[in-house]
Amino acid sequence: MQKKIQISQLRKGMFIHEFCGSWIDHPFWKRSFLVDTSEDFSSIKASNIAELIIDTDKGLDVFVEPEPLKSTAPNAIEEPRIVVKRDPVIPVSMDRELDQASQVVAKTRQAVTLLFQEARMGNAVNVESMEPLVQEITDSVNRNAGALIGLARLKTKDDYTYMHSVAVCALMIALAKQLKLGEEEIRDAGMAGLLHDIGKMSIPTEVLNKPGKLTDSEFITVKQHPLAGYQMLLRTANMRPAVLDVCLHHHEKMDGTGYPYRYSAEKISIMAKMGAVCDVYDAITSNRPYKKGWCPAESIKKMSEWSGKHFDERVFQAFVRSIGIYPAGALVMLKSGRLGVVVEQNESSLLSPMVRIFFSSKSMTYIQPELIDLSKPGNQEKIISRELVSKWGLSNIDKYWLGDVGAQHGGW
Numbered sequence: 001m002q003k004k005i006q007i008s009q010l011r012k013g014m015f016i017h018e019f020c021g022s023w024i025d026h027p028f029w030k031r032s033f034l035v036d037t038s039e040d041f042s043s044i045k046a047s048n049i050a051e052l053i054i055d056t057d058k059g060l061d062v063f064v065e066p067e068p069l070k071s072t073a074p075n076a077i078e079e080p081r082i083v084v085k086r087d088p089v090i091p092v093s094m095d096r097e098l099d100q101a102s103q104v105v106a107k108t109r110q111a112v113t114l115l116f117q118e119a120r121m122g123n124a125v126n127v128e129s130m131e132p133l134v135q136e137i138t139d140s141v142n143r144n145a146g147a148l149i150g151l152a153r154l155k156t157k158d159d160y161t162y163m164h165s166v167a168v169c170a171l172m173i174a175l176a177k178q179l180k181l182g183e184e185e186i187r188d189a190g191m192a193g194l195l196h197d198i199g200k201m202s203i204p205t206e207v208l209n210k211p212g213k214l215t216d217s218e219f220i221t222v223k224q225h226p227l228a229g230y231q232m233l234l235r236t237a238n239m240r241p242a243v244l245d246v247c248l249h250h251h252e253k254m255d256g257t258g259y260p261y262r263y264s265a266e267k268i269s270i271m272a273k274m275g276a277v278c279d280v281y282d283a284i285t286s287n288r289p290y291k292k293g294w295c296p297a298e299s300i301k302k303m304s305e306w307s308g309k310h311f312d313e314r315v316f317q318a319f320v321r322s323i324g325i326y327p328a329g330a331l332v333m334l335k336s337g338r339l340g341v342v343v344e345q346n347e348s349s350l351l352s353p354m355v356r357i358f359f360s361s362k363s364m365t366y367i368q369p370e371l372i373d374l375s376k377p378g379n380q381e382k383i384i385s386r387e388l389v390s391k392w393g394l395s396n397i398d399k400y401w402l403g404d405v406g407a408q409h410g411g412w
Contacts (some may be wrong), residue, residue, distance in 0.1 A: 001056045007049055012041050012242070015059030025140070034059055036245070050310075058227070060234065089142040094328070094344045094354075097144035098151070098402065104140050105151050105166060108133045111192065112162045120201040124235045124315040134190040137166075145174045145263055146328035146344055150402055151353035153282065153296075153329065157209065157289045161200055164282055169193035171323070175315070178322035179274075186241070189274060192246035196275055199229025199247065210387050211289035217250040223259050226251055242271045250275035255309045265312065273312040277303070277319045280310070296323070297330035297342075297386035325350045329401055331387045331394070334372075337361045337381070339387060339394075341401045351383065356400050358390070369400060 002017050015034050028043070032055075035041055054061075058235055101197075104273050107140065140148045152167035172193035176186040196323055200208055203225060207218045214222065230248040233239050249263065249272035256264035256274075268276075280301065286293045300320060307316045324345040326332055332355060340357035352374035360367050372381055389397060 002053050003056060003062070004051055006051060007045065007060055007222050008040070009062050009064060010044060010052070011060060012036060012038070013060035013241070015055045015057075016044075016052055017055040018053045019049050021049050022051065022094075031198060033263065036248075036249075043148065048052045057066050057231065057255075072116035083378075089139050092143050094144055094147050094401075097140065097147035101144075101148040103150055104133075104136045105148060108137060108166050108194075109159065112165050113159070116162060116165075116198060116201050119198050121230055125198065127143065127233075127236055127239065128193070130191065130194060131187075134169065134173075134187060134194060137170050138190055141170055141173045141177070144321070144344075145170070146324075149174065149323065150328050150398075153285055153293075154398065154402075155286050157211075157287075160286065161197060161208065161286065164286065164320070165194050165197055166285075167282040168275070168278045171282060172274060175274050175319050178318045179270075179315070186311040187239050188242040189246075191240065191270060192243045192271060192275060194279060195229070195243055196250050196279060197225065197229065197232065198232055199227065199366055201232075202228035205218075210290065213290065223251075226332050228261050242269075242336065245269050246271050246275040246314070248272075248280050252276065253310045254312060257309075268312075270312075270315070273315045274319075277311050281323075286347055292390075295329065295331055295386070295389055296327035297325075297332065298388060300327065301386065321350065324353060326353050326383060326386070327384050328353075329398065331389055331392075331397060332383045333361065333385045334381050335384050338367070339392065340372070341397050343371065343401045346373070349375050355381075355383070358397075359394065361392075 004020065012035055013295055015032070015194065019028075019031065028040075033040075035044065049111060068302075085109040111130060115125055115130065137148060146174050149167065149170045152163055154172055155163040168192050170193070171188040176189040200222075207214070208216065226248050231242055233244055233247055241385035245253040248260070249268055252268050252272060253263065253276070254262045254268070255274075256262050281299060284294050284302065285296055285299045293299075298299055300323075303311065303316065307313055309329055324342070326342045328342050328344060331339060331343045334355070334357065337360065338357045339359040339361055340355040343352045343356050346352050346354065354367055354373050356369060356371050358366060358369045373379065374381055374383065389395075
């Protein structure tokens with residue numbers, strides 16, 4: 001709905017449909033755009049424009065101060081907020097965390113599925129119900145990031161959208177920690193990851209789950225999902241600005257070739273830059289109806305080639321540190337000619353992770369699996385290359401790093 005407002009009512013997040021006045025009264029060459037940066041907001045406020053027309057279907061409406069709740073009790077005293085003090089999270093090994101992480105993933109997947117189905121029916125989403133789950137994911141990532149992130153990568157074509165949201169949530173939390181953001185920002189990052197693709201519920205299922213290449217018309221439809229999600233979340237009370245921001249801008253690119261607004265680097269927030277990296281990483285490492293996913297190490301290599309144009313360099317480097325140069329699940333060749341799967345990172349050296357060897361490239365046979373800590377003093381082994389699973393004709397290598405839990409949840 002279009003609405004005329006006074007300049008004093010303007011706030012960030014509004015979509016300007018038209019300025020009321022001469023074009024020389026304001027510094028913008030474009031007539032319609034979303035006010036989502038402090039620079040644009042300040043420029044408009046400082047201009048000679050007195051009134052403007054906003055579109056509340058595309059952005060925020062005028063802020064209305066809610067009436068304070070009145071207590072019926074005489075001399076009522078406001079209850080103090082209760083702050084729950086959480087016990088510190090103690091890091092554990094991958095093996096110890098896998099079972100608990102699998103329970104968190106299963107529970108979150110179910111909740112996200114129900115939430116997204118409500119959104120598809122046009123109902124407002126209950127974000128508060130997701131907050132405890134975001135905290136559980138945060139705790140699991142703090143105990144051992146590789147466990148939950150690895151499990152969330154195991155998807156089927158039927159639950160890709162839901163499991164992708166769980167995976168991006170965990171990746172955003174790990175990245176926020178690596179960037180040393182505060183606790184509140186880490187929670188925002190997790191919630192943003194969980195809800196960043198909710199706009200896909202506006203896309204017809206036959207297009208969203210199409211096994212083949214999209215037509216130009218279908219791709220245009222898919223590209224509407226950031227704005228559709230933004231509009232869905234606008235209807236939710238107390239929605240965090242960072243969550244709205246990531247939902248709307250996670251497909252923008254540093255060189256200005258992204259969508260929906262073709263923003264360049266300086267106009268994209270740190271949270272949206274984080275969302276872009278995490279979204280792409282999980283997308284290209286996941287099996288899709290039309291394409292088999294790349295292995296984690298190959299994906300990092302590809303993304304490094306795109307960094308600077310598609311991704312913020314600083315954010316991407318932090319992302320690599322958060323998951324490892326050789327991420328868990330990556331197939332690698334050791335100096336001895338044995339193939340192995342990266343099981344866990346060593347914080348002291350990203351080049352020397354824990355690797356479970358299982359195949360000899362010399363004899364072209366499977367060998368007894370063995371876990372090797374490449375950072376251990378006296379170890380003679382080292383990684384000499386990343387390897388493609390398809391090159392060696394291997395199958396189901398996830399069992400070598402996720403064990404029985406990975407086998408059970410190959411398709412949640």
